[in-house]
Amino acid sequence: MKHAAILDRLAGLGGAKWEIHYRARALAAQGRDVIELTIGEPDVPAPPVLTEVAVAALRAGRTGYSDGRGEAGLRRALAERYSRSAGRTITEHQILCFPGTQTALFALLLGVGEVGAEVLVGDPMYATYEGVIRAGGAAPVPVPLRPERGFRMDAADLAARVTPRSRAILLNSPHNPTGAILSRDDLQAIGEVATAHDLWILSDEVYEDLVFEGAEFVSPLAFPHLADRVVAASSISKSHAMPGMRSGWIVAPADFAARLLPLSETMLFGNQPFIADMTEAAVRAPSPVAAGMRQRFAARARRLKTRLEGDGPLRVHAPQAGMFALIDVRGTGLDGAAFAAGLIEEAGVAVMPGASFGASLGDWVRVALTVDDDRFAEACDRIAAYARTLAGVRA
Structure with a gap:
């Protein structure tokens, strides 16, 4: 067969x-x-205050079909959160919701990669990255993350591996498995490479809330001149101790989010309303x-x-x-x-x-x-x- x-x-x-x-x-x-x-x-365990929100939503009948972009209240909450952290206006039209960061990354890589394309990604990398890149036919191009540099991507190493087939740079900061965080200077230099070669910057930020004392997290969303090429993905899996709830999202340029929506709807048609209500509560307050x-x-x-x-x-x-x-x-x-x-x-x-x-x-x-x-x-x-x-x- x-x-x-x-x-x-x-x-x-x-x-x-x-x-x-x-x-x-x-x-x-x-x-x-x-x-x-x-x-x-x-x-x-998951915070009881949030599980109670999910239970209450279930009892209230929040089990029907969702908006394909994700529930409106959650998208508003995410837009407000990212507007504060990025220092610029992020609208709800820039948000798409998914069952976890993994699904979000799968959709993103299908949306920017195809047979013959290449995606630049740090090596070492999270175990599923090669799969989400290869699924749509693109090839991963490993960029060495050197121990002597604290496992942070070097823009010179990145630039040396760009080819005419390059489509995107997949970043993970804070990084799994190394725990490294890209600095503002790192991101500035990486952004210069992306701009010079017209590349997407896809940023997996699921560990953003688990930064240790003395370290600082910076998202590429915070660079206004990169706004048209940055897509960030995250979830409540790590920050709120809820990996089994499968609730994640992306923040993208509005036109790209609109283009990606039919793919997302073909896969999922939105996330579960009762989980979206719980996620909205999680996003609107600091993680307990x-x-x-x-x-x-x-x-x-x-x-x-x-x-x-x-x-x-x-x-x-x-x-x-x-x-x-x-x-x-x-x-x-x-x-x-x-x-x-x-x-x-x-x-x-x-x-x-x-x-x-x-x-x-x-x-x-x-x-x-x-x-x-x-x-x-x-x-x-x-x-x-x-x-x-x-x-x-x-x-």
């Missing part, structure tokens, strides 16, 4: 990257004591859980760095934001995949091989900062002990 070319383009880009995560679940089901540091699941997550994740990242670098061959990259930290495992003599595979079997700690996020992280692993403090401390001890055994074998 024949199948569509999209299935070939996406072959190997799905669950295979999460093999260690699934292995951890299987071992736990067998009764093994496994500490799971693989996925970015918030460490607190984000500050606590910021403090806990930053503290755990510091604990990881202190514990591992003080005892053994591992080196930790300190994140500026988000839910993850990176460990450089080269000192053990193993690459990230081998280290992660051994760690789960020998020490009962599940981490993600860095290669799941791009070839440049082949010698790293990603650690989620989202388990409680006692379990996280135990995981740090187990990782350190496992690394010592490897160093002893090499010696």
Whole structure:
């Protein structure tokens, strides 16, 4: 039987990257004591004040069809929020709502990419980026995010990879998996490259509310001269500890949002009204859980760095934001995949091989900062002990 070319383009880009995560679940089901540091699941439940809004909306019958752009109240709330943060007027005609950032990015990349086109994207990158780029036929062009530069994209590296086929630059700041944040100067320089070559700037900003103390987030939406080429995507998944609610959006130039609307309606026809009501309430007030997550994740990242670098061959990259930290495992003599595979079997700690996020992280692993403090401390001890055994074998 024949199948569509999209299935070939996406072959190997799905669950295979999460093999260690699934292995951890299987071992736990067998009764093994496994500490799971693989996925970015918030460490607190959804805020009750917001779930009550959703329940009330359900009881009020907010279960019918939605406006294809998203519910009007939510779009107004988002327009007001982004007008404040961008320092310029954002209208509700610039907003489209989606079930989560993932769906928003899928639609965006279908809207700007096609067979023969190229999308410039930082390497390392979030695990699904290659898939959303390839789905419509475009090719990802990796731009190295160098550890010595704090994993922030360098405009010179970007410019060196632009070709006549380039359509867009896909940014992620704060960044998963590195926790890096692009500075204002970084964005200014990237914007100059985009302007010179007439490229879209697509900005995934889902970790905006999880910026650690001492760091600053800047969106490319804040640059008025880039307004006609910037599209930002975000959601309540991380900021409000609601990844399962699947509620996200994009902020785009009004004409592009109008052009993208038929694609969005073909896929989804809007988001669920009762979830939109809850999301509107979330957008109109500060998150009741984000500050606590910021403090806990930053503290755990510091604990990881202190514990591992003080005892053994591992080196930790300190994140500026988000839910993850990176460990450089080269000192053990193993690459990230081998280290992660051994760690789960020998020490009962599940981490993600860095290669799941791009070839440049082949010698790293990603650690989620989202388990409680006692379990996280135990995981740090187990990782350190496992690394010592490897160093002893090499010696």
